[in-house]
Amino acid sequence: MDVITTKPRLSYNAEDRLIFVEWPSAIHETPFDDLRFTFERATEALPYDSDAICTKVHMNFSLQADTLTVTPDMVMSLMSMNEISTPPLYPLIGECVFSQNRDRLNVKLKSEVKAFPSIKMVIVVVIKEQTMYNSPPQRSPAFDYFRSQGKVFSHSKFLQERTTRRALGNPVTVAGFTWCHVTDVEYLVWIQHGGRPTNIDSTDPAHFASGTLFPNIDMGAVDAMINRGLDIIKDCMVAFSKQVEPSADCSDLEKTAISFSIKWKQCQKGLMAAMDVTAYDHYLSWAQSSVFQGQKRTPHASLPDGPVRGSRAGERAASEESIERPPTHSRMRTRAAPENDADIAGQSRGSGVGGTAVALRPRVQGRATKNRNERAG
Numbered sequence: 001m002d003v004i005t006t007k008p009r010l011s012y013n014a015e016d017r018l019i020f021v022e023w024p025s026a027i028h029e030t031p032f033d034d035l036r037f038t039f040e041r042a043t044e045a046l047p048y049d050s051d052a053i054c055t056k057v058h059m060n061f062s063l064q065a066d067t068l069t070v071t072p073d074m075v076m077s078l079m080s081m082n083e084i085s086t087p088p089l090y091p092l093i094g095e096c097v098f099s100q101n102r103d104r105l106n107v108k109l110k111s112e113v114k115a116f117p118s119i120k121m122v123i124v125v126v127i128k129e130q131t132m133y134n135s136p137p138q139r140s141p142a143f144d145y146f147r148s149q150g151k152v153f154s155h156s157k158f159l160q161e162r163t164t165r166r167a168l169g170n171p172v173t174v175a176g177f178t179w180c181h182v183t184d185v186e187y188l189v190w191i192q193h194g195g196r197p198t199n200i201d202s203t204d205p206a207h208f209a210s211g212t213l214f215p216n217i218d219m220g221a222v223d224a225m226i227n228r229g230l231d232i233i234k235d236c237m238v239a240f241s242k243q244v245e246p247s248a249d250c251s252d253l254e255k256t257a258i259s260f261s262i263k264w265k266q267c268q269k270g271l272m273a274a275m276d277v278t279a280y281d282h283y284l285s286w287a288q289s290s291v292f293q294g295q296k297r298t299p300h301a302s303l304p305d306g307p308v309r310g311s312r313a314g315e316r317a318a319s320e321e322s323i324e325r326p327p328t329h330s331r332m333r334t335r336a337a338p339e340n341d342a343d344i345a346g347q348s349r350g351s352g353v354g355g356t357a358v359a360l361r362p363r364v365q366g367r368a369t370k371n372r373n374e375r376a377g
Contacts, residue, residue: 027182027274028098031125031213032059032074034270035094038262039076042230047252048237052245054079055237063090065115072112074123078237080244089118089240091233098127106200113197120192120236121229122200128184130171135286142177143291152287155280168272169215172279179279182271185214189225191232214271217264230258 036057043055054077061075074094080086093112097105105124113119136142146153153161164173171181189209192198202208209225212218238250 027127027180027271027278028096029059029073030270030274031096031127031185031187031267032094034262034267035123036074038260039092039230042258042260043076043233043237046234046237046258047256048250049241049245049248050081052081052248053237053241054081057092063112063116068111068115070108070112070115076233078240080240082244084244086240086244089236090116091118091120091236092123092229093119093121094123094125096125096127098129102126109200113200117197118236119198120232121226122190122198123226124188124200126184126186126188127182128186130178130181130183133178133180133282135282135290136177138290140177142175145175146287146291152284152292158280158283159276166272166276168268172275174279174283179282180275182214182275185212185268185271187211187213187219187222189222189229191225191229213264213268217268219264223260223262227258227260230260234258 036059039057043057048055056077056079058075058077060071060073061077062069062071063075072093073096074092075090076092078089078091080088093116095105095109109122109124113122158174161174162172163176164170169183171178173179187210190198190200190202191207193207199207205221209221211220211222234253234256238253241248241250241253
C-alpha cells in the first residue's frame with residue numbers, strides 16, 4: 001500500500017447521502033493562490049466601512065448548511081463586524097479539478113450553490129494530465145532503480161535525476177517513469193443572474209466564460225466575466241453593509257469601480273514549480289510505502305529545499321500523520337458505504353491522493369435490512 005502524508009478534505013451532502021473525500025496536491029491548489037491575492041487586493045481597495053463588515057478570501061474553508069458540509073478550494077466571505085447578529089455571506093467559491101471525475105464535481109457544485117444562494121460567482125479550474133498517474137509496479141525498472149539506491153531521495157536529489165527538460169508541457173520523468181505530466185489547464189466562470197442560484201450547467205456567454213491558461217494563454221473572456229462577477233459582489237457588499245448598519249452611507253462604495261487584474265503568464269510559470277512538488281509527493285508516498293516499507297520517515301522529507309511561491313504543499317507534507325490508500329490515483333467515484341453513518345469515516349480512508357476525490361454514498365439502513373430479511377426468507 002502507498003502512504004500519503006496529506007490530510008483528506010471531506011464534504012458531506014446529507015440530503016443526497018454523499019461524502020466527497022479529496023486529497024489536495026500542490027498543483028491542485030496553485031491556480032487559486034494567485035487568484036486569492038488578486039481578489040484580496042481588489043476588495044481591500046474598495047471604500048467600504050471595515051468597522052461594519054469584513055471581507056476575506058479563504059483557502060479550504062469549511063461551509064455548513066442544514067444538510068451540507070463542504071470545503072471548497074477557495075471562498076470569499078462577507079461577515080458582520082458590529083453587535084448585530086447577521087449570518088455571513090459567501091459570494092464567491094472556487095474549485096479545482098485535477099485527476100477527478102468532472103461529473104462528480106458538478107454534483108458538489110450544485111449542492112453548494114443550492115445550499116448557499118448568496119454565491120454570485122463560481123470559478124472552476126480544470127487541470128488535465130497526459131495520463132492519470134499510477135504508481136510504478138513492483139519489479140518495474142523504476143522500482144528496481146530506487147530500491148538499489150538504498151534510501152528515499154530528498155526533493156533536490158529526486159529532481160536532479162530528472163531526464164526531461166524543465167518546461168511547461170514536458171513530463172517530470174525520473175528513472176524512466178513519468179511522475180507528473182500536465183497537458184491542459186482551463187478556467188470556467190459562472191455568474192449569478194435573475195436572483196436564482198448560479199447555473200453551472202449554463203453555457204450562455206451572458207453568464208458563462210471559459211479560457212485556457214495552458215498550453216496557450218487565452219483568458220480574455222475569463223477576465224471580463226470575473227470583472228462582471230466582482231461588480232455583482234461589490235453590489236452585494238453595499239446591500240450587506242446596509243443590512244448590518246441601516247444608516248451606513250455607501251455612496252462612495254457604489255460609485256467606485258472594482259477591477260480585476262492578474263498576470264496570467266506568472267500564473268502559468270507557477271505551474272512548473274507545482275508540477276515538481278506534485279511529482280515528488282507522488283514519488284515520496286510510493287517510495288516510503290512500497291520500496292522502503294517500514295523505513296523510518298524523516299520529518300519534512302517531502303519539503304523542497306527552498307520555498308515554492310504560493311504553495312502550501314510544504315505545510316501538508318510536514319504533517320506527521322499518514323493515511324493508507326490503494327497504490328493508484330483514484331478517480332472520483334460512488335461507493336456504497338457501511339450500513340450506518342457512524343462507520344462512514346472508516347470507509348472513507350484510503351480512497352485517493354494528490355487532488356483526487358472519491359464520493360461515498362451511505363447505504364440506506366432500511367433497504368439493507370429488507371434485503372437481508374428477503375434472503376433469510
